[in-house]
Amino acid sequence: MKDLLKSLRYTLLALVASLLVGAIIIVITDVDALKSGDFGKAFSTVFNAYKSLFQGSFWGVRSISNTIAGTTPLLLSGLAVSIAFKGGLFNIGATGQMLAGGMTSLWVGFAFDGPGWLQVPLAVAAGAIGGAIFGGIAGLLKARTGAHEVITTIMLNSIASFLVLWLLKTTLFQREGRPDPISKPISEASRLPRLFGFLDGRVDLVAHAGFIVALLATLFYWWLLKRTTVGFELRATGLNSDAAKYAGMKTKSLMVIAMLFAGGFAGMAGATEVLGTYGYASTSLAGNIGFDAIAVALLGQSSPIGTLVSALLFGALQAGGRSMQANTDVPVDLIIVLRALIVMFVAAPLLVKAMFRVKSQVVSQGQTFRGWGG
Amino acid sequence: MNTEILVSAEQKKHARNVGFGYLGLAVITLAVFSRRPGDAGFKLTEGGTSLTLPAQQFAWIFGIVFVALAAAQLLRGFGKLSSVVLSLATAVFVLSFLSWATAGESFSLVGMLQDTVSRSVPITLGALGGILCERSGVINIAIEGMLLAGAFTGAVGASLTNLWLGTIIAMLTGVFLAWILAVFSIKYRVDQVIVGFAINFFALGITSFLSFRVLVPNPDYNSLVPVMPISVPLLSKIPFIGQIFFVQTIFVYFSFAAVAFLTWAMYRTRWGLRTRAAGEYPKAAGTLGVDVIKLRYRNLMIAGAVAGIGGAWWPIGTVGRFDQNITGGRGFIALAAVIFGRWHPVGAFSGAMVFALAEAVRLKIGNFDTGIPSEFLLMAPYLVTLVVVAGFVGASRAPKAAGQPYDEQ
Numbered sequence: 001m002k003d004l005l006k007s008l009r010y011t012l013l014a015l016v017a018s019l020l021v022g023a024i025i026i027v028i029t030d031v032d033a034l035k036s037g038d039f040g041k042a043f044s045t046v047f048n049a050y051k052s053l054f055q056g057s058f059w060g061v062r063s064i065s066n067t068i069a070g071t072t073p074l075l076l077s078g079l080a081v082s083i084a085f086k087g088g089l090f091n092i093g094a095t096g097q098m099l100a101g102g103m104t105s106l107w108v109g110f111a112f113d114g115p116g117w118l119q120v121p122l123a124v125a126a127g128a129i130g131g132a133i134f135g136g137i138a139g140l141l142k143a144r145t146g147a148h149e150v151i152t153t154i155m156l157n158s159i160a161s162f163l164v165l166w167l168l169k170t171t172l173f174q175r176e177g178r179p180d181p182i183s184k185p186i187s188e189a190s191r192l193p194r195l196f197g198f199l200d201g202r203v204d205l206v207a208h209a210g211f212i213v214a215l216l217a218t219l220f221y222w223w224l225l226k227r228t229t230v231g232f233e234l235r236a237t238g239l240n241s242d243a244a245k246y247a248g249m250k251t252k253s254l255m256v257i258a259m260l261f262a263g264g265f266a267g268m269a270g271a272t273e274v275l276g277t278y279g280y281a282s283t284s285l286a287g288n289i290g291f292d293a294i295a296v297a298l299l300g301q302s303s304p305i306g307t308l309v310s311a312l313l314f315g316a317l318q319a320g321g322r323s324m325q326a327n328t329d330v331p332v333d334l335i336i337v338l339r340a341l342i343v344m345f346v347a348a349p350l351l352v353k354a355m356f357r358v359k360s361q362v363v364s365q366g367q368t369f370r371g372w373g374g
Numbered sequence: 375m376n377t378e379i380l381v382s383a384e385q386k387k388h389a390r391n392v393g394f395g396y397l398g399l400a401v402i403t404l405a406v407f408s409r410r411p412g413d414a415g416f417k418l419t420e421g422g423t424s425l426t427l428p429a430q431q432f433a434w435i436f437g438i439v440f441v442a443l444a445a446a447q448l449l450r451g452f453g454k455l456s457s458v459v460l461s462l463a464t465a466v467f468v469l470s471f472l473s474w475a476t477a478g479e480s481f482s483l484v485g486m487l488q489d490t491v492s493r494s495v496p497i498t499l500g501a502l503g504g505i506l507c508e509r510s511g512v513i514n515i516a517i518e519g520m521l522l523a524g525a526f527t528g529a530v531g532a533s534l535t536n537l538w539l540g541t542i543i544a545m546l547t548g549v550f551l552a553w554i555l556a557v558f559s560i561k562y563r564v565d566q567v568i569v570g571f572a573i574n575f576f577a578l579g580i581t582s583f584l585s586f587r588v589l590v591p592n593p594d595y596n597s598l599v600p601v602m603p604i605s606v607p608l609l610s611k612i613p614f615i616g617q618i619f620f621v622q623t624i625f626v627y628f629s630f631a632a633v634a635f636l637t638w639a640m641y642r643t644r645w646g647l648r649t650r651a652a653g654e655y656p657k658a659a660g661t662l663g664v665d666v667i668k669l670r671y672r673n674l675m676i677a678g679a680v681a682g683i684g685g686a687w688w689p690i691g692t693v694g695r696f697d698q699n700i701t702g703g704r705g706f707i708a709l710a711a712v713i714f715g716r717w718h719p720v721g722a723f724s725g726a727m728v729f730a731l732a733e734a735v736r737l738k739i740g741n742f743d744t745g746i747p748s749e750f751l752l753m754a755p756y757l758v759t760l761v762v763v764a765g766f767v768g769a770s771r772a773p774k775a776a777g778q779p780y781d782e783q
Contacts, residue, residue: 025580025583029583029584029587029588030587031587031588031591031592090567092706141760141764144764145391145764146388147760147763147764148710148713148763150706150709150710150713151710151713151714151759151760151763152760152763152764154703154706154707154710155710155756155757155759155760155763156756156760158753158756159753159756159757159760162749162750162752162753162756163749163753165749166747166749166750169747169749294571295571295572295575298565298567298568298571298572329587330587331582331583331586331587333578333579333580333582333583333586334579334583335579336575336576336578336579336582336583337575337576337579337580337583338579339575339579340572340573340574340575340576340578340579341572341576343568343571343572343575344558344564344568344569344572344576347558347564347565347568347569347572348558348562348564351562
């Protein structure tokens with residue numbers, strides 16, 4: 001608990017530091033204000049931008065709902081990268097795994113006509129299985145032939161996106177009467193219930209029960225890592241695969257297992273997007289989430305609680321960033337810069353310490369990824 | 375001499391996999407490619423000379439060649455020639471794929487290969503940047519960020535000044551990002567993957583942010599006339615090859631030269647020996663008097679310069695402007711090329727060519743009517759890469775110390 005508080009404090013300081021740098025960036029890129037020497041305007045831009053950033057992420061039910069909706073896929077796909085890191089693998093393929101899981105859950109979502117209590121778990125499980133199979137391919141290729149997962153997952157991302165494009169044009173998936181690649185909608189019963197459904201009539205509250213799925217998945221990830229033999233062996237392999245091998249662990253099977261779980265998590269991220277956020281599938285289903293997930297995992301140092309906290313932070317920034325762009329003329333892309341700075345500052349506690357003159361022990365940092373491995 | 379003792383079980387397994395891979399190519403060629411009658415016309419020059427291949431017979435011949443290759447590989451292997459055989463086999467396979475896809479039509483083979491070579495520039499230069507870092511013991515995930523930032527500042531710099539200065543500004547941007555990577559990973563000993571990724575995000579965020587906030591309101595900051603191709607005297611007159619390799623922009627010639635120079639420097643100079651030592655066993659190198667820290671700093675900055683020039687290829691070498699996320703993940707492809715080429719400049723160069731070919735084929739192939747959904751044709755290059763990497767390239771060994779901070783005692 002003490003460690004958690006300490007790392008939360010560093011994350012907070014890092015957040016403040018990156019907001020400061022962000023403010024500088026906003027001011028020096030305000031070409032008009034600089035030309036006219038109107039610094040008052042530049043500073044009020046910063047103030048308004050950060051105000052709507054904060055309001056858009058935490059102020060009121062709607063903002064909190066947006067934050068939760070943004071966090072859900074980030075957390076699940078963040079777990080997908082984290083568990084691979086724990087096993088010593090670099091999973092760049094969360095995008096492809098999300099697409100695979102999204103499509104399988106979509107199929108369950110519109111092909112069957114069961115009651116909600118059966119449809120929803122079934123569709124989420126189908127997403128996990130679809131993603132796991134797709135992630136498992138990369139694991140299997142590495143275990144059997146040594147093909148590096150960085151290459152195979154990048155290639156599998158492209159393969160998945162073309163596969164989805166094709167599937168969305170088949171009569172099985174394509175919405176009737178539509179020429180573009182867009183899927184049939186899932187049945188009403190298959191939709192993940194809205195979290196704020198008790199507030200009648202508020203359709204703008206987009207947060208859905210996928211968040212609960214993501215929290216349960218995080219709990220499962222913690223249990224797997226800390227309480228099971230597989231989790232122990234996975235961590236051992238990630239730390240030193242040669243030593244793990246000498247200790248009699250089947251490192252090759254563990255690679256496959258790590259990628260199966262990784263794909264499963266990412267597949268669920270795809271499933272919650274389809275079943276909760278959109279209600280259908282399109283080619284932009286996965287967006288940049290698979291890429292952002294890597295930052296989530298790095299910031300959270302692949303730990304269950306760390307991944308949760310960083311996904312929440314990133315989700316909040318995303319929700320706030322949209323309202324910032326809507327209310328001021330500061331582009332939402334500032335969020336990506338802020339994320340990068342937070343990751344950097346958290347990773348370099350010495351720097352933050354120097355900036356804020358904090359006198360305490362540095363949080364010890366393990367290495368996320370032990371080289372390229374064999 | 376009995377050399378068989380020296381072959382490990384791993385190598386035997388690998389050789390067997392390669393054999394099965396050839397067998398797989400034979401099956402695809404015979405089962406799929408031989409099913410379409412018609413002639414495929416390949417334009418071999420810009421003007422008109424064309425090569426007409428009867429697609430079906432062609433596929434039969436190549437299928438049999440692949441069966442023979444598989445048999446030879448499984449029975450006795452190709453020894454030192456195996457990588458040459460592999461590249462030839464890949465080329466033949468791609469050719470039979472193309473002749474199948476284009477049966478009954480004709481298209482410009484030269485144009486496509488010219489496009490391939492041009493597109494290989496950022497991947498090659500990015501990969502060289504990766505090799506320079508990783509050979510000296512620092513993982514470089516930040517190639518994408520260096521390319522993207524270089525593309526941005528190159529576009530702005532060249533729009534405001536001239537093409538040469540723009541390229542130099544792009545180069546300096548790469549150096550700056552590499553310097554950040556160096557300070558954080560070497561001095562502050564931060565996890566190299568984290569810094570690298572943070573740089574990628576930073577570059578993506580800041581260039582998109584600036585492109586909206588500064589370039590959109592000021593369009594004259596982002597418009598330039600890119601460089602024209604230069605025909606190399608004599609060499610460009612070589613039939614077929616000349617058109618492909620020697621009627622290109624200066625960026626292409628620079629990337630050729632960089633590959634050659636880095637290969638020579640890495641294996642034939644004192645600097646190269648020291649760099650490789652710093653990447654494999656920095657303690658030993660340090661004990662023998664090599665300043666590992668300084669060496670890593672210097673190599674990272676050179677890597678940043680090379681990658682920055684690779685980024686300048688987009689605005690200055692081709693499209694003449696910067697667009698949001700214009701690199702579109704090419705930096706990660708470059709990373710894949712580094713691993714594909716086993717951290718060797720020439721290997722990475724051939725990897726870059728393979729990926730660039732995949733891209734060029736993808737852009738061309740969508741138009742052909744083969745009876746197979748176009749998505750599968752578009753997917754094919756990536757599938758082929760996957761098969762090649764899994765079946766033929768296999769496990770690659772990274773520089774041992776890549777990723778670990780160095781303690782100076």
